[in-house]
Amino acid sequence: MHTTQPPLVLASTSPYRRALLTRLGLTFRTASPDVDERRRPDEPPQVLVLRLAEAKARAVASAHPDAFIIGSDQVACLDDAVLGKPLGRDAAIAQLERASGRTVLFQTGLCLLxxxxxxxxxxxxxxxxxxxxxxxxxxxxxxxxxxxxxxAGSFKSEGLGIALFERLEGEDPNALIGLPMIRLIRLLESVGIFPLGA
Incomplete structure (x- = not known):
């Protein structure tokens, strides 16, 4: 017997992405994608996040062959440099000192497979x-x-990190947390998954 809607899988173990997707009230599972996230030589940030978002989705597809799979990846860029996760206090201080008074561009790749x-x-x-x-x-x-x-970028915009900002510029503040929800909803609706009902 077939279900009317294929299962939904989030190819991420990020608690931030899981919390965002939970807001839609949809049933979904999470899966951990085994993907090499290193940037290729001279790879533009937008190409990197597109490649990794799709790679993460495809990495869990064999274990979920009947599912719609959401993959996402994000980088923060200051000039031509990519700011990764600091993973420690000294690196976070250096990132925020570098960002002081400047603009950091976040690029978030999204894939629905x-x-x-x-x-x-x-x-x-x-x-x-x-x-x-x-x-x-x-x-x-x-x-x-x-x-x-x-x-990435050494702050949580959904928390006290908001006090570090002069202003935010973009169509979806959720993208900053790691999952562009407005665009994701459109993708889900295009495959027949309607958070608000058809």
């Missing part, structure tokens, strides 16, 4: 964060309180 046909829909959602001028004391005070060491 139909594992049954192998067809993938992909896109990149840009979002710009304009930082306030930040002194060392303010940076250290923020990091001590929130410890965002697993976040």
């Amino acid at each position: 139909d594992a049954r046909s192998g067809q993938a829909q992909t896109l990149v959602e840009p979002f710009r964060v304009h930082f306030r001028p930040l002194g060392r004391q303010r940076i250290e005070g923020y990091l001590d309180r929130e410890q965002p060491y697993d976040c």
Whole structure:
């Protein structure tokens, strides 16, 4: 007996992405994609996130051959440099000092893969964060309180990190957290999954 709607799988173990997808009230599973996330030589950031979003979705497809699979990847860019997850306090201080008074461009890749046909829909959602001028004391005070060491750019915009910003520029603030929800909803609706009902 076939279900009317294929299962939905989030190819991510990120608690942030899981929390965002939970908001839609859809039933879904999570799966951990085994993907080499290293940037290729001279690979533009938008190409990198598109490639990795799709690679993550395809990495779990064999275990979920009848599912729609969501893959996502994000990088933060300052000039031509990619800011990764700091993973520690010293690196986070350096990232925020570099971002002080400047604009960081976040590129979030999104993929919706139909594992049954192998067809993938992909896109990149840009979002710009304009930082306030930040002194060392303010940076250290923020990091001590929130410890965002697993976040690209060294902040949590959904938390106290909002105090670091002059302004935000983009169509979907959820993209900053790691999943562009407005565009994702459109992709889901295009394959017959309607969070608000058909």
